[in-house]
Amino acid sequence: MIKINNVTKKYGDFTAVDKLSLTVNKAEFLVILGPSGCGKSTLLRLINKMIDRNGGEIQVNGEDIDTVKGEELRKKIGYVIQSTGLFPHMDVKKNIATVPNLLNWEEKKISKRVDEMLTLVGLQPEKYKDKKPSELSGGEAQRIGVARAIASDPDILLMDEPFGAVDPINRLRLQKEFRKIQRELKKTVVFVTHDIDEALLLADRICVMNKGEIVQLDTPENIVLHPKNDFVSDFFKGEGILTILSRKPAVDYANESVILEEEPLDKNATLREVLTDMLTTGKEQVALVNGSISWDSILKIAGSDLNDSE
Numbered sequence: 572m573i574k575i576n577n578v579t580k581k582y583g584d585f586t587a588v589d590k591l592s593l594t595v596n597k598a599e600f601l602v603i604l605g606p607s608g609c610g611k612s613t614l615l616r617l618i619n620k621m622i623d624r625n626g627g628e629i630q631v632n633g634e635d636i637d638t639v640k641g642e643e644l645r646k647k648i649g650y651v652i653q654s655t656g657l658f659p660h661m662d663v664k665k666n667i668a669t670v671p672n673l674l675n676w677e678e679k680k681i682s683k684r685v686d687e688m689l690t691l692v693g694l695q696p697e698k699y700k701d702k703k704p705s706e707l708s709g710g711e712a713q714r715i716g717v718a719r720a721i722a723s724d725p726d727i728l729l730m731d732e733p734f735g736a737v738d739p740i741n742r743l744r745l746q747k748e749f750r751k752i753q754r755e756l757k758k759t760v761v762f763v764t765h766d767i768d769e770a771l772l773l774a775d776r777i778c779v780m781n782k783g784e785i786v787q788l789d790t791p792e793n794i795v796l797h798p799k800n801d802f803v804s805d806f807f808k809g810e811g812i813l814t815i816l817s818r819k820p821a822v823d824y825a826n827e828s829v830i831l832e833e834e835p836l837d838k839n840a841t842l843r844e845v846l847t848d849m850l851t852t853g854k855e856q857v858a859l860v861n862g863s864i865s866w867d868s869i870l871k872i873a874g875s876d877l878n879d880s881e
């Protein structure tokens with residue numbers, strides 16, 4: 572858990588983070604979203620003491636960060652940045668082993684951990700561990716960045732646009748895989764992005780920032796459907812409904828009394844996939860494993876029921 576209380580960061584006369592308070596719960600995926608220059612990266616770097624603050628307090632897992640040395644704190648908190656920050660002269664296994672080495676783990680334990688981490692992020696250990704970063708694609712390098720950040724099993728991960736350099740198709744795959752890993756390992760994640768779809772797809776809660784302050788902190792659904800002010804609604808510009816549909820399992824909305832004589836969609840299909848199926852086939856009713864769902868009900872869900880269902 573991370574507790575930020577009344578924290579301010581100034582660069583000269585300029586206030587980058589302004590008396591900001593925020594609690595990130597254990598195992599929560601919190602996304603910080605906002606326009607360029609609003610203070611997102613600064614906030615992240617304050618948490619792991621890469622920069623000093625001018626006022627306020629920060630606690631990490633109940634401990635005031637002022638009582639811990641920066642290097643010690645950073646061994647306990649994973650940090651991933653857009654450029655991946657992999658060391659170019661080290662091979663993949665050495666990169667992943669960075670923090671375990673700093674923590675003086677035994678060779679055998681490190682080697683086992685490297686293989687586990689590569690497998691976790693979907694890369695075959697034998698094929699990848701001896702490669703240099705220059706021999707990896709952008710998406711592979713991002714995965715190694717994630718593997719390195721979680722290698723020493725930190726409770727908390729700070730991620731600053733970690734998938735920014737990846738092409739859209741691999742990006743979506745990485746986002747989904749990472750979300751799954753985060754849920755399985757119950758990591759507390761603070762994730763910075765200015766990509767609205769990414770925020771809506773990943774977040775338990777979104778913290779919308781502007782000019783160093785929090786404008787709205789809420790679930791993705793509430794932010795899209797009930798923006799607090801014009802800044803938030805202009806920022807989202809009506810986007811987001813499709814992404815929210817893609818977070819909802821269709822089976823949760825099935826009409827169990829209408830059974831169709833046709834092949835049902837996959838049991839894991841989302842409302843967005845139902846909508847796509849309807850738009851590509853022209854069907855107004857689609858079969859699900861536990862009943863069916865109609866065009867009218869999708870429209871109704873997109874319009875209002877999403878909010879009530881939270």
Ligand SMILES: Nc1ncnc2c1ncn2[C@@H]1O[C@H](COP(=O)(O)OP(=O)(O)OP(=O)(O)O)[C@@H](O)[C@H]1O
Nearest residue numbers: 582585587605606607608609610611612613614765
């Ligand atoms: N070392 C620094 N010295 C002076 N000003 C800085 C410094 N680092 C950041 N700033 C300023 O502080 C503000 C917040 O920067 P920050 O990097 O936190 O923004 P951000 O929201 O992460 O932006 P982006 O989405 O573009 O990465 C910006 O106006 C930036 O120019």
